[in-house]
Amino acid sequence: MPITRNVEHEITVAAPAKHVYHLIADVGNWPQLFAPTVHVEEVSQDERSQRIRIWATANGTAKTWTSRRELDPGALRIDFRQEVSQPPVGGMGGAWLVEPLSEDTSRVRLRHDYHAATDDPADLAWIDQAVDRNSRVELAALKDSAAAAASDLLFSFEDTVEIDGRARDVYDFVNEAQRWPERLPHVARVDLTEDTPGLQVLEMDTRTQDGSTHTTRSVRVCLPHRQIVYKQVRVPALMTLHTGHWLFEDRPGGGVTATSRHTVRINEDNIAGVLGESADVAAARTFVRNALSANSLATLGHAKNHAESR
Template sequence: MSGMPGERVHRLRHSVEVAAPAGAVFALLADAARRPLYSPHVVHVERLDFDGVRERVRVWESAGGRIRSSLLVRVQHPHERRIEFALVGRGAPVESMSGEWTAEEGPGGRCVVTVRHEFTVAGDRDDVAAGEGLITGYNARAELESLRRIAESRAGVDELVLSFEESLRVYGPGELLYGFLYRAADWPGLLPHMRRLELTESSPGVQILDYDVQLPEADGAVRTEGAVRLCFPHAGRIVFKQTVPSGPVAAHAGEWSVLPDEHGVRVIAHHTVLLDEAAVRAALPASGRSATGTVSPSVLELARRRVRQAIGRTSLAILELAGQHAELSVRTSSVRTLPRREEATAGSLP
């Protein structure tokens, strides 16, 4: 990468050794849609186009305590296990940013994963460059460590990831449904498990949530959690990522969506969860642990089922409240008499 004449190019390099084949790690890196699961700082990724080699994605990420959005171009070189990337139109204070990911085969089925960054800053200011270097370096190290942990899991990534959705048919305006989902600060007092919720909208459509939930599956214990939500009102979507995962959950991201059709409105809660294999193993009694520390398929399936039930129960309760809010608002406004809402449905995605 080259900057403007007179600009200094700042370079960073971070690596980690992984006890897994380079091909397996490259497959993780190539799957941009799953990046929020293994990148602690990445909130959401939307692919704009992809021709099999070159792709454009919109990335929302946490950087220095704020959420920023970037357009990212990635070019994959599978035979070299290398991915080039460059940010498009970032603007001040970071004028340009590019780099590459590589997964290099090592002895004994191990590999070395490296990420390189090159960037320039507006005005070539040392303080701005130092700040961006700290943020980029912190995020790179966290992402590499997360990749290492996932790639080295004995269960395999596909066994640790589960995706599912809850849906509800509502006979009421989609705007009211979306409004209820958007105003999460109103949820305490309406949801029995929600003890406290503080919402900060750092910029239009970007919400930071800090909340306490009471967990019936944990003998009524109260746990503090957090999330980042990105709101797209014109599309009827709110995407989110949990920022304080705990227990057997290593990462949790998803989306609320409101879909009007000729029969009314369908509101959906979609979830994608990455299980923490080490946490699942640690929760086993000593008698249930194997000598190698491997988690059996039956134990992993039980953990998947429990996480699915706990998250599904909570999201379905929110959907039902949203539906009641929309239908009641219509009834009390005497716009029309609405038929009874259908039963809620829950199902796993293929």
């Protein structure tokens, strides 16, 4: 019989318990809240029960699984259990428990129970490491997010292009990132792996306006032929967070509306080093938006030419 582990991590958060509970309950916000989480989709939900599919990283590896959650807002508790686990995990569950310590302070406990898919001690050790690392990262992020005051560091924006073509062709252009160096002038190098269909790890060197390059690494969730969601796990110096998606929507009269959406958190500590001593958060936001929009619109422009030529 595989060995079952029971572990618990906790942290004290300077925020009311109900506020913290709602942060945990809102899975749509998890990619911005928790570093390991790339994307979450709600499969089904009733008043207290919820099935979700999660795409996330564990020990640097991209994984996906389906979980059921039982929500108890009265007790400030959320129980979870993976319905479909990915090796080396054989099974995993646990609970989030939020306890008020005062009106403005709470304790969060994150419990896990799990076993490996095999009797190999190395598999259980891998899960031990992943659970410990992700739990510490998630609790620290929850603490920072619950107490965050600098909301102007986090912002979202999008760019849209109308295309007289098929959504499938536009999707294929963005999905086939291994071909970007030959298709996109601003892409110098791509290293793409897809061990699980639809779950990609993309490392890319992007050319900047001054001719230099910077390297990013992203995990991408590809949902044919409607959406590609991504999260950068290696970001440029001006950011601490960059998530986004490519959305492909058929128009009623024909053609496709293609949208690139970005959510970014500015790295305030690096503004002066990148943009100069006189630069502030507003300047950093403008710089990042202009750079990301230019690349997105360039990609969508080439995707438009590709789709319309077909």
